[in-house]
Amino acid sequence: DIQMTQSPSSLSASVGDRVTITCRASQGINNDLAWFQHKPGKAPKSLIYAASSLQSGVPSKFSGSRSGTDFTLTISSLQPEDFATYYCQQYNTYPLTFGGGTKVEIK
Amino acid sequence: QVQFVQSGTEVKKPGASVKVSCEASGYTFISYAMHWVRQAPGQRLEWMGWINPGNGNTKYSQKFQGRVIITRDISASIAYMELSSLRSEDTAVYYCVRDKSTVANVFDFWGQGTVVTVSS
Numbered sequence: 300d301i302q303m304t305q306s307p308s309s310l311s312a313s314v315g316d317r318v319t320i321t322c323r324a325s326q327g328i329n330n331d332l333a334w335f336q337h338k339p340g341k342a343p344k345s346l347i348y349a350a351s352s353l354q355s356g357v358p359s360k361f362s363g364s365r366s367g368t369d370f371t372l373t374i375s376s377l378q379p380e381d382f383a384t385y386y387c388q389q390y391n392t393y394p395l396t397f398g399g400g401t402k403v404e405i406k
Numbered sequence: 407q408v409q410f411v412q413s414g415t416e417v418k419k420p421g422a423s424v425k426v427s428c429e430a431s432g433y434t435f436i437s438y439a440m441h442w443v444r445q446a447p448g449q450r451l452e453w454m455g456w457i458n459p460g461n462g463n464t465k466y467s468q469k470f471q472g473r474v475i476i477t478r479d480i481s482a483s484i485a486y487m488e489l490s491s492l493r494s495e496d497t498a499v500y501y502c503v504r505d506k507s508t509v510a511n512v513f514d515f516w517g518q519g520t521v522v523t524v525s526s
Binding site for chain 1: 467468
C-alpha cells in the first residue's frame with residue numbers, strides 16, 4: 300500500500316497566519332492527491348483534487364502544490380472557520396490511502 | 407444541492423453484521439460512483455470500497471474483501487454498506503462519499519457519518 304506521511308500532526312496558528320501542511324507519498328502518485336477538511340461532528344469537506352485543483356465552491360485562500368512525491372496545502376490567511384483537521388489522500392493506486400491528519404488549532 | 411442521509415447509530419456484538427445506508431438526493435444517483443470510508447477512534451481514514459450505481463460494479467479494499475458488500479437501490483437512490491463478522495476493531499464512523507464521476511476515485515461530497523460500535 301502507498302503510505303501517506305503528513306506533517307506536522309498538529310500546529311497552532313493565529314487568525315491571519317499563512318499555514319502550510321505537507322504530505323509525502325511513499326512512491327510516485329503523479330498528481331493524484333486530494334485534500335480534505337474535517338471539523339468534529341460534521342461531514343468532511345473536499346477542498347482540492349489533482350494536487351492543485353479547487354473543488355467547486357472552495358475559496359481561493361486554499362491552494363495546493365506538488366514537488367515530486369511531496370505535496371503541500373497552503374491556507375493563505377487563516378480565518379476562525381478554518382480551524383479543523385486536514386487530511387491528504389492518494390487515489391493513484393488501490394487501496395486509496397490517507398495521511399494521518401494535521402490538526403490546526405488556535406494559538 | 408447534493409445531500410446524503412445516512413442511517414443512525416448502531417451497536418453490535420462481535421460476530422454480527424451491520425448494514426449502513428446512505429440516501430442520496432440533489433443529483434442523478436446512477437451517474438456517480440459511491441465510496442465508503444471509515445475512521446476508527448484515533449486512527450486515520452480508511453477506504454473500504456466503491457459501487458458504480460449505474461451497473462452495480464464494485465471494488466473493495468483487499469483488507470475488507472470477503473467481509474464487506476456494497477449494494478444499491480436505484481429506485482430509492484440509496485447505497486448500502488454491509489460489514490460482517492464484526493470485531494471490536496470495526497468500531498468506527500462510517501461515511502459514504504460521492505465520486506466526481508462514475509469511477510474517478512476523486513471524492514467530492516461526504517455523508518455525515520454513521521457511528522458503529524462493536525462491543526460485547
